[in-house]
Amino acid sequence: MGxxxxxxxxxxxILENDGFMDYMDETRFKxxxxxxxxxxxxxxxxxxxxxxxxxxxxRNYDNVYAGIFIPQYGWGYVEAPExxxxxxxxxxxxxxxxxxxxxxx
Numbered sequence: 001m002g003x004x005x006x007x008x009x010x011x012x013x014i015l016e017n018d019g020f021m022d023y024m025d026e027t028r029f030k031x032x033x034x035x036x037x038x039x040x041x042x043x044x045x046x047x048x049x050x051x052x053x054x055x056x057x058x059r060n061y062d063n064v065y066a067g068i069f070i071p072q073y074g075w076g077y078v079e080a081p082e083x084x085x086x087x088x089x090x091x092x093x094x095x096x097x098x099x100x101x102x103x104x105x
Contacts, residue, residue: 029079
């Protein structure tokens with residue numbers, strides 16, 4: 001167990017030194033844009049991953065309320081650090097435009 005603990009501590013030090021832990025700090029993630037549906041959410045998630053943009057896709061669905069808030073608040077939204085706001089919005093708008101051109105909306 002001591003070896004595993006040592007490895008975990010080493011990884012923690014590496015991540016902290018690289019600034020990764022600061023980068024993924026919860027307080028840095030801001031609501032960027034609302035997502036209309038699950039399909040757009042999945043596609044946008046893939047695009048953001050390809051661009052190495054730190055993000056989180058948050059669904060507004062709640063099992064307790066069986067999704068009754070989706071019509072009011074939309075399917076979900078993207079959270080990301082503020083410095084990526086324009087990139088996230090541009091990717092989402094490009095995605096919506098390409099879907100419209102293909103007749104998927």
